[in-house]
Amino acid sequence: MDPVMNRIMQAQELASSGDRAGARSAFENVWRDVGTDPLHVVTLAHYMADVQDDPAAELRWDLRALEAADSLTDARAQEHHSSLQVAGFYPSLHLNLAADYNKLGRVAEAHEHLTKAEGAAGTLTDDGYGRMIRGAIARLRAEFDRDH
Structure with missing residues (x-):
């Protein structure tokens, strides 16, 4: 390293x-x-x-x-x-941006990044990390849909 x-x-x-x-x-x-x-x-x-x-x-x-x-x-x-692919970074990056914008009350930007996170989630493998990020995306989507 x-x-x-x-x-x-x-x-x-x-x-x-x-x-x-x-x-x-x-x-x-x-x-x-x-x-x-x-x-x-x-x-x-x-x-x-x-x-x-x-x-x-x-x-x-x-x-x-x-x-x-x-x-x-x-x-x-x-x-x-050797296992890293840049596409696998985007679900988490967009999830974090969606959460940030949501905290700041910037709903349209939050929705845009949440949608991008959902769209990029298919690049995640079915391992602990992938399940964690997909679960966090689903939780933020449920929160977002409930509150907006």
Whole structure:
């Protein structure tokens, strides 16, 4: 694994253990050094969004992640792990954006990204991660349909 991905994963371990402030600080340190590699940017921004307390900041990080994914190639992703395909990133990225926009009361944008997440979900494999993301999409759809 490359050194930047190691640092990102170490910061994510802090987030997973419940230390959101520590993770945010660690991610900020990595961000200063991350450069322009789209794999590094998409990974860091995707995780950084999850440790934000302000929904607008969360949205900004999730938008950075989506933008980076748009310039990421399968070949670059597979340098990190041979099973990765960029198409598999989009269900989660659009799900997060839908949730962000929903929190901010931006219903049309939330609906647009939720629909994109649903459309991209077919790229997910039938493993724990795929089931988790499909389940989260379904829960957000049910919440969205109930509230709007």
